[in-house]
Amino acid sequence: MIKVLLAEDVQMVRGALVALLNLEPDIDVVASVAKGDEILPAVVANKPDVAVLDIDLPGMDGLSAATAIHDTAPATRTLILTSLGRPGTLRRALNARVNGFILKDAPIGELAAAIRGVSVGRRVIDSQLALSAWDTDDCVLTPRELEVLRLASDGADATEIATTLFLSVGTVRNYLTAATAKLDARNRVDAVRIARKSGWF
Template sequence: MIKVVLAEDVQMVRGALVALLDLEPDIEVVASVATGDEIVPVVTREKPDVAVLDIDLPGLDGLSAAALIHQTVPQTRTLILTSLGRPGTLRRALTARVNGFILKDAPIDRLADAIRGVAVGRRVIESQLALAAWEGDECPLTPRELEVLRLAADGADAMEIARALFLSVGTIRNYLTTVTMKLEARNRVDAIRIARTAGWL
C-alpha cells in the first residue's frame, strides 16, 4: 500500500482527490492538509511514501515544502500538482528536487499512475511540461536577485527587505534596479509581472 499525504488549499478539490485516490486499491491517503505550513509536521508524523503538493498554497508554497521534506524526511518522495505549466515553474521544481510534476487537470488515473511511479523511484514529469521547460528562457536573475524580487512581490518595501536580508537599503535598491534592467521592465511592478509570467517567482 502506497501511503500518501495530500496538500491542497481548495476544500472541494482536496475532498474529491482524497475520495478518488482512496478508490485505488494500492493507494491510501493517510492525511490531507490545506496550508503549506502544515505539510512538514504532518509528513514528519505520518512518514508517507509520497507527498502530493499543490504548488500554490497559503503560507509555505509547495516547492518550498518539497525542499524541506527532502531535508527532514528524505524517504518521502514529492509530487507537485500545478495549474501553472510555465517553464520557470518546472525549473524551480527540478531545483527543489521534486520527484514528479503533473498538471492539476490531468485525469485521476494519470495522477494515480504518477504517484505509483514516484513511489518506486521514477521521476514523473508530464511531457508537455518538459517540452515547455526545454523551450523556455533561462532566468537571467541570480538567486539573491530572485530573493529580493520575491520579497518585493510579497509587498515588502526596500527597508523591510534590507532588514530581512541583513543588507543596506542602498544595496536593496541597487538589486531592484539591476532586476528591472535585466528583465527589460518599466518598473518594479512590471519586473514582478514578467518574473511571475515566466514562472521564476
C-alpha cells in the first residue's frame, strides 16, 4: 500500500479526494490536514510515502512545506496538486525539489497514477505545463525586487516594507520603481498583476 498524506484547505475538496483515493486498491490516505503548518507534524507522525500538497494553504504554503519535508523526512516524496497552472509556479515548485506537479482539474485516475509514479521515484509533471514552462523566460526581477513587490501585493506601503526588510523607505521605492520598469508595467498595481500571472509569487 502507498501511504498518502493530503493537504488541502477546502474541506469539501479534501473530503472528496480522500474518499476517491481510498477507493484505489493500492492507496491509503493515512492523514489529511487543512493548514500548511500541520503538514510536517503529520508527516513525522504518519510517515507517508507521498505527501500531496496544495500550494495555497493557511499557515505555510505547500512549496515551503515541501522543502521542509525534503529536509526533515526525505523518505516522503512530494506531489503538488494545485489550480495554479502557471509556468512560474511550476518553476518555483521545481526549485523546491518537489517530485511531482499536477493540476486539480485532472481526472482522479491521473492523480492516482501520479501518486504511484512519485512513490517509485519518478518525477511526474503535467505535460502541457512542462512545455509552457520550458518556453517561458525566468523571472526578470532580483530576489529583493520580488520580495518588495510581494509585500506590496499584500497591501504594505513603502514604510511598512522598509520596516519589515530593514531598509530605508527610499531604497524600497527604488526597488518598486525598478520592478515596475523591468516588467514594463503601467504602475505598481500592474507590476503585481504581471508577477502574479507569471506565478513568481
